[in-house]
Amino acid sequence: MDTLIYEALGIGLLLGTLLGLTGAGGSLVALPLLLSLHLPLRDAIGVSLGAVGLSALIGAIGRWRAGDVHLLPVALLTISGLPGSWIGQQLGQLVSEFWLVLGFCLLVLWSAWRMWNSAKLPEKTEKKTLNRGMLVFVGLWVGIISGLMGVGGGFLIVPALLWFSPLSMLAATATSMAVIALVSGAGFLMYIQSAQPSLPLLAGIALGGAIGVMLGNKLATRLGGPMLQRIFAIMLLSVSLSLAAQKLFTVPF
Numbered sequence: 001m002d003t004l005i006y007e008a009l010g011i012g013l014l015l016g017t018l019l020g021l022t023g024a025g026g027s028l029v030a031l032p033l034l035l036s037l038h039l040p041l042r043d044a045i046g047v048s049l050g051a052v053g054l055s056a057l058i059g060a061i062g063r064w065r066a067g068d069v070h071l072l073p074v075a076l077l078t079i080s081g082l083p084g085s086w087i088g089q090q091l092g093q094l095v096s097e098f099w100l101v102l103g104f105c106l107l108v109l110w111s112a113w114r115m116w117n118s119a120k121l122p123e124k125t126e127k128k129t130l131n132r133g134m135l136v137f138v139g140l141w142v143g144i145i146s147g148l149m150g151v152g153g154g155f156l157i158v159p160a161l162l163w164f165s166p167l168s169m170l171a172a173t174a175t176s177m178a179v180i181a182l183v184s185g186a187g188f189l190m191y192i193q194s195a196q197p198s199l200p201l202l203a204g205i206a207l208g209g210a211i212g213v214m215l216g217n218k219l220a221t222r223l224g225g226p227m228l229q230r231i232f233a234i235m236l237l238s239v240s241l242s243l244a245a246q247k248l249f250t251v252p253f
Helices: 002-022 026-036 041-065 071-092 097-120 132-149 154-164 169-192 199-222 225-248
Strands: none
Touching (some): 002 169, 041 169, 097 132
16 A cells, blocks of 8 residues: 555656646556556546546646636636536446557657657747637547546647647646636546546545646746747656557457
8 A cells, every 4th residue: 555655646746846847647557557557547547537637626726826728718628528528438438448548649649740740840920810620629529538537638728728729838728727627627526436446546546646746837937938848748658658558469369
């Protein structure tokens, strides 16, 4: 049991740091690491949702005080994301684990490619407008993916906010955390209605995540937008390859 707590603290610290730094990535790291503890995929998804939701809430509160969280994008993404999370959990009972993992890896690789390329582009001077329709559409898919795979969806939220709103990278990561806290928290509440996750595991990840997200917040304010995007892209690539190596060659169709 002591070993489990230490492992949970380490997982939480890592996911919290990435979440505070990039507004995403916490669940992308948490899911494969939880699977490495020999948890079933469904339980790993549920625990991931709870840990990421709590860490994101703590991080969002800190960034809210700095004025980086923007409420209208939060509302648009959350309102569409909550029903999507329920849909995703229902679909997850019908889709095989192999296809879930394969779709997850492909989506993460695509997001990494887009983020790396956008980091190399020069800053545009024209003022962007908030595209409400696209944010609602993205929010629905974030919710579905969150319910299916136990991820917060920040790897979709952050690019969407950069492409379809006038927010800077720093504001996008902070706003993403607020959305993740709400959508992942709701998904976790739905999960625990039919499951009994390990309390020491949850507590360890939550404590590590709380410490990590505060550290990540401090680092994010010291780094520029392009650097954050490159860190984000490298992290996505690493996690996708790690999960593919761990699961795709062992999961039956």
